[in-house]
Amino acid sequence: xxxxxxxxxxxxxxxxxxxxxxxxxxxxxxxxxxxxxxxxxxxxxxxxxxxxxxxxxxxxxxxxxxxxxxxxxxxxxxxxxxxxxxxxxxxxxxxxxxxxxxxxxxxxxxxxxxxxxxxxxxxxxxxxxxxxxxxxxxxxxxxxxxxxxxxxxxxxxxxxxxxxxxxxxxxxxxxxxxxxxxxxxxxxxxxxxxxxxxxxxxxxxxxxxxxxxxxxxxxxxxxxxxxxxxxxxxxxxxxxxxxxxxxxxxxxxxxxxxxxxxxxxxxxxxxxxxxxxxxxxxxxxxxxxxxxxxxxxxxxxxxxxxxxxxxxxxxxxxxxxxxxxxxxxxxxxxxxxxxxxxxxxxxxxxxxxxxxxxxxxxxxxxxxxxxxxxxxxxxxxxxxxxxxxxxxxxxxxxxxxxxxxxxxxxxxxxxxxxxxxxxxxxxxxxxxxxxxxxxxxxxxxxxxxxxxxxxxxxxxxxxxxxxxxxxxxxxxxxxxxxxxx
Numbered sequence: 406x407x408x409x410x411x412x413x414x415x416x417x418x419x420x421x422x423x424x425x426x427x428x429x430x431x432x433x434x435x436x437x438x439x440x441x442x443x444x445x446x447x448x449x450x451x452x453x454x455x456x457x458x459x460x461x462x463x464x465x466x467x468x469x470x471x472x473x474x475x476x477x478x479x480x481x482x483x484x485x486x487x488x489x490x491x492x493x494x495x496x497x498x499x500x501x502x503x504x505x506x507x508x509x510x511x512x513x514x515x516x517x518x519x520x521x522x523x524x525x526x527x528x529x530x531x532x533x534x535x536x537x538x539x540x541x542x543x544x545x546x547x548x549x550x551x552x553x554x555x556x557x558x559x560x561x562x563x564x565x566x567x568x569x570x571x572x573x574x575x576x577x578x579x580x581x582x583x584x585x586x587x588x589x590x591x592x593x594x595x596x597x598x599x600x601x602x603x604x605x606x607x608x609x610x611x612x613x614x615x616x617x618x619x620x621x622x623x624x625x626x627x628x629x630x631x632x633x634x635x636x637x638x639x640x641x642x643x644x645x646x647x648x649x650x651x652x653x654x655x656x657x658x659x660x661x662x663x664x665x666x667x668x669x670x671x672x673x674x675x676x677x678x679x680x681x682x683x684x685x686x687x688x689x690x691x692x693x694x695x696x697x698x699x700x701x702x703x704x705x706x707x708x709x710x711x712x713x714x715x716x717x718x719x720x721x722x723x724x725x726x727x728x729x730x731x732x733x734x735x736x737x738x739x740x741x742x743x744x745x746x747x748x749x750x751x752x753x754x755x756x757x758x759x760x761x762x763x764x765x766x767x768x769x770x771x772x773x774x775x776x777x778x779x780x781x782x783x784x785x786x787x788x789x790x791x792x793x794x795x796x797x798x799x800x801x802x803x804x805x806x807x808x809x810x811x812x813x814x815x816x817x818x819x820x821x822x823x824x825x826x827x828x829x830x831x832x833x834x835x836x837x838x839x840x841x842x843x844x845x846x847x848x849x850x851x852x853x854x855x856x857x858x859x860x861x862x863x864x865x866x867x868x869x870x871x872x873x874x875x876x877x878x879x880x881x882x883x884x885x886x887x888x889x890x
Contacts (some may be wrong), residue, residue, distance in 0.1 A: 412424060412427075412435060412495075417442075421441055421443045422440070422441055422497075422499055423442055424437045426438045434684045436451050437452065442500070446865060447728060449499070449501065449503070471488040472599055474752065476539060478839055480537075480560070481537070482534050482537065482563045483565075484500060485499070485566075486501070494529065503562060505557050507553060508527070508551075508553040508555055508617075509550035511522050511550075518618045518649055520746040521656070522672070523658075524617040525528045526559070527561050529547075530561040531553065531613070532675045533675075534604070535548075535606055535607075535610065536678075543566060544606055546591075548590060548606050548609035552565045587627070589612065590612040591637060592605040592609060606675070607671050608671065610675075611623075614660050614663065618645045619645050620648075622647075623642045642660065642661060644657060644661070653685075659672075660683065673718045786830060788829050789851070789853060791827070793824045793828040793851060794823045794852070795837075795848070795849045796848045797840060800819045802817070802820050804818050804836065805816070806824065808825050810831075812840055834853075834873065840869075844868075845865075845868065847865075850872060851872045
């Protein structure tokens with residue numbers, strides 16, 4: 406193993422990134438606080454181990470993945486600004502500088518597990534970030550608490566895309582019978598030396614969720630690596646309820662489904678997991694006497710009508726006062742089909758019906774006087790007016806839009822750009838954009854019923870902004886997740 410070039414405070418990379426101080430050091434390189442002298446902004450620079458960048462073709466692969474990651478422009482994924490290599494062989498990645506701490510550090514303060522609402526809220530953000538990456542064909546390969554960064558306001562960022570891929574190419578582990586990843590969170594197929602895909606990320610996500618709920622990963626072996634490998638390959642995952650009795654059944658069910666040994670028995674997609682978490686979170690307020698049994702994600706052997714693999718189905722009767730949702734979403738294919746209402750509830754945005762006492766309260770972020778243009782009655786849900794706006798000093802701008810009814814699109818637009826929606830209920834609002842290679846200003850905003858609930862601005866080359874709003878439901882009432890922009 407070569408040590409490679411030594412870095413020190415004051416070193417300037419690429420003629421513009423001046424290192425100021427070492428943030429951390431690990432098996433995949435060093436992370437430095439730095440200044441982009443051209444744009445006069447703080448950044449983080451990750452210097453990669455020399456042996457990983459010296460293999461022919463490895464750096465080209467890493468640059469492609471870094472470029473693809475930079476194009477994601479998702480608020481739950483660390484922004485990548487630049488990637489380069491010095492004349493003396495040092496490969497480096499330039500990223501946004503985050504203020505906060507990684508999830509590993511957060512969990513160390515909670516050895517018995519995070520509060521349920523906090524764990525579920527972080528899990529939704531992880532699933533959303535993975536869904537955005539997987540939709541572009543990007544697999545992380547090394548999901549673990551150290552690669553999940555929690556900002557001071559509770560937002561979560563997924564870090565280090567492409568790093569595991571570079572290591573994979575550099576060491577040829579998948580070809581020689583090994584694998585890349587962190588052993589505590591590696592999927593069985595990675596232990597077998599098979600190529601990792603998005604379902605491997607879901608397995609690692611299941612390990613992280615288990616740790617968030619219980620304080621420890623599902624498998625730990627006193628016999629070292631051989632025992633850990635055997636457990637991941639052969640032993641059934643332990644139930645979180647055996648460690649922590651207050652974990653809701655739907656979260657335990659999700660952990661078990663994510664940790665399925667067979668890749669085809671895991672949830673169909675990260676998007677399906679996110680929808681499951683949002684929908685099931687609302688059901689936690691149902692009294693235990695009428696609560697449905699835990700849902701299963703893509704678990705074979707369930708009785709009932711045939712559905713597309715990956716469809717999220719609740720197998721119990723609907724609680725009293727609930728109107729049946731109207732759409733069945735096959736998460737794996739993104740197909741929606743009308744189904745007859747009956748004993749099955751499915752993953753959709755709930756219709757908001759029921760009696761006044763049973764109906765979920767309106768989002769408190771919306772003033773009572775402007776909540777709806779249609780009177781809220783048991784049979785007529787409130788209708789919200791939602792306006793997205795992106796402006797900037799350069800044209801065109803790249804805009805990423807997640808409408809109230811779900812999905813995600815990327816557009817190239819001439820500013821000012823505006824989109825208006827009407828929705829009786831929504832789970833997630835997001836709009837963002839970037840200036841691309843041009844240097845200039847960019848601004849985004851989300852307006853809900855006439856009130857600006859989120860706005861962000863940025864300036865410079867590759868300047869990016871994201872505005873988000875996410876109402877959520879934990880413990881029997883609506884609340885607003887800290888703004889994520």
